[in-house]
Amino acid sequence: MNEELKVSKIKNGTVIDHITAGMAPIVLRILGIGKGCSDTVIVAMNVKSHQIGLKDMVKVENRALAQETVKKIALVAPHATVNIIKDYKVAQKFKVELPSELIGVVRCPNRNCITNSGERVSSYFTVESKDPLALRCHYCEVLVDGASVDILL
Amino acid sequence: MQRVHTGWLGRDVISIRDFSREQIEELLRHAHQIRPDPELLRGRVMASLFFEPSTRTQLSFATAMQRLGGHVIGFSGVEGSSLAKGESLQDTAKVVEKYADIIVIRHPLEGSARLVADTVSLPVINAGDGANQHPTQTLTDLFTIQRFHGRLDDLKIGLVGDLKYGRTVHSLALAFTRFRKIELRLISPENLRMPPAILRELDGIVPYVETSELDLRDLDVVYVTRIQKERFPDIEEYEKVKGAYVIDLKACEQLRRDAILLHPLPRVDEITPDVDALPQAKYFEQTRNGVPVRMALLRLLLGA
Numbered sequence: 001m002n003e004e005l006k007v008s009k010i011k012n013g014t015v016i017d018h019i020t021a022g023m024a025p026i027v028l029r030i031l032g033i034g035k036g037c038s039d040t041v042i043v044a045m046n047v048k049s050h051q052i053g054l055k056d057m058v059k060v061e062n063r064a065l066a067q068e069t070v071k072k073i074a075l076v077a078p079h080a081t082v083n084i085i086k087d088y089k090v091a092q093k094f095k096v097e098l099p100s101e102l103i104g105v106v107r108c109p110n111r112n113c114i115t116n117s118g119e120r121v122s123s124y125f126t127v128e129s130k131d132p133l134a135l136r137c138h139y140c141e142v143l144v145d146g147a148s149v150d151i152l153l
Numbered sequence: 154m155q156r157v158h159t160g161w162l163g164r165d166v167i168s169i170r171d172f173s174r175e176q177i178e179e180l181l182r183h184a185h186q187i188r189p190d191p192e193l194l195r196g197r198v199m200a201s202l203f204f205e206p207s208t209r210t211q212l213s214f215a216t217a218m219q220r221l222g223g224h225v226i227g228f229s230g231v232e233g234s235s236l237a238k239g240e241s242l243q244d245t246a247k248v249v250e251k252y253a254d255i256i257v258i259r260h261p262l263e264g265s266a267r268l269v270a271d272t273v274s275l276p277v278i279n280a281g282d283g284a285n286q287h288p289t290q291t292l293t294d295l296f297t298i299q300r301f302h303g304r305l306d307d308l309k310i311g312l313v314g315d316l317k318y319g320r321t322v323h324s325l326a327l328a329f330t331r332f333r334k335i336e337l338r339l340i341s342p343e344n345l346r347m348p349p350a351i352l353r354e355l356d357g358i359v360p361y362v363e364t365s366e367l368d369l370r371d372l373d374v375v376y377v378t379r380i381q382k383e384r385f386p387d388i389e390e391y392e393k394v395k396g397a398y399v400i401d402l403k404a405c406e407q408l409r410r411d412a413i414l415l416h417p418l419p420r421v422d423e424i425t426p427d428v429d430a431l432p433q434a435k436y437f438e439q440t441r442n443g444v445p446v447r448m449a450l451l452r453l454l455l456g457a
């Protein structure tokens with residue numbers, strides 16, 4: 001099965017390709033896919049890839065991704081590509097990119113952080129390192145690494 | 154007095170991570186020279202917002218401001234502040250901004266001082282935000298070390314006790330990433346070791362060794378922190394560990410003659426009272442040094 005074939009399987013929607021192997025379930029969680037979702041979703045895990053060895057892939061029918069969602073995916077799957085499918089064709093294709101600051105994207109793991117109190121303030125992380133992933137809370141200065149980032153989404 | 158070069162005027166003092174070596178050195182230079190002067194900050198107002206009590210820190214800031222002729226307004230404890238009536242921290246800060254030239258804040262939540270600094274245009278000094286930062290303590294520690302050793306490079310420093318939860322030792326270790334030829338000896342019980350996130354910031358910059366043995370030999374600075382009972386699952390384990398890290402006369406036999414023994418105070422029983430008379434015991438002096446450091450800071454931030 002070649003990539004073209006896989007990508008062309010949905011009529012309209014989004015294909016997220018080159019997801020770090022094993023991360024597809026977390027990407028599904030980011031997309032809010034679960035019970036009650038009626039659109040077609042196709043998940044492939046541990047598929048051979050020329051670029052990254054093994055990869056996961058998620059295809060969702062009738063779905064466009066919000067900017068915030070793309071940032072979240074970049075946190076758990078930094079090499080992912082997003083294909084927007086219209087009428088079985090790839091209408092647009094881009095790589096996810098982690099911005100240098102994440103505002104309101106992930107919550108702070110520190111329960112004693114001001115962003116987890118009643119104050120009206122968004123979470124705010126600066127990306128200290130993309131690979132390996134290291135985020136620091138602008139407020140409480142706690143460091144979050146790649147291994148613990150999925151629980152914050 | 155020297156001119157201010159390195160961007161202290163009007164800035165916030167929230168975290169030791171925000172400061173370069175040059176900035177730290179400039180502040181300390183001013184702190185060594187500053188003398189009481191009732192004209193310097195005459196008519197200036199410091200708002201002292203202590204959302205949790207810390208008598209020592211509050212007095213130190215108030216004394217510093219008054220010795221330079223400034224006024225202090227504010228509160229200590231949630232009672233008396235409008236926070237008790239449910240006002241947000243940001244609203245409190247915006248109101249206080251109208252009455253003051255500088256804000257000093259202590260708050261139990263981590264990140265609170267940064268939030269206030271982002272909310273108001275006045276300079277803000279963090280006097281402790283939960284377990285996170287207390288930069289004026291660290292600057293005072295550096296001032297004390299510089300005063301006795303004449304340098305902040307080329308030092309062997311022992312950090313002793315609770316290195317896991319001890320805010321002051323994290324901050325001090327980070328401060329030393331700004332200096333050269335520093336060696337750290339991290340002396341703690343197994344369950345209270347320095348957190349990996351802090352060690353990661355030291356990696357490749359400040360060499361360190363971790364040990365559970367109270368080995369104080371050949372150190373220039375011994376910095377002691379309290380081991381708290383709450384950190385242990387059972388009391389027996391606590392008693393056993395606590396005893397191993399008590400600095401008494403016997404332990405001090407290991408100290409070099411020119412070593413200095415520091416502690417952020419208050420101490421409970423981690424340094425025995427008979428040690429106070431030793432020439433190496435400098436913790437009371439360290440506390441007093443908080444005043445000139447804060448005087449210098451207020452002066453630089455307010456551009457007087």
Ligand SMILES: [Zn+2]
Pocket residue numbers: 108109110113114115137138139140141142264
């Ligand atoms: Zn935080």
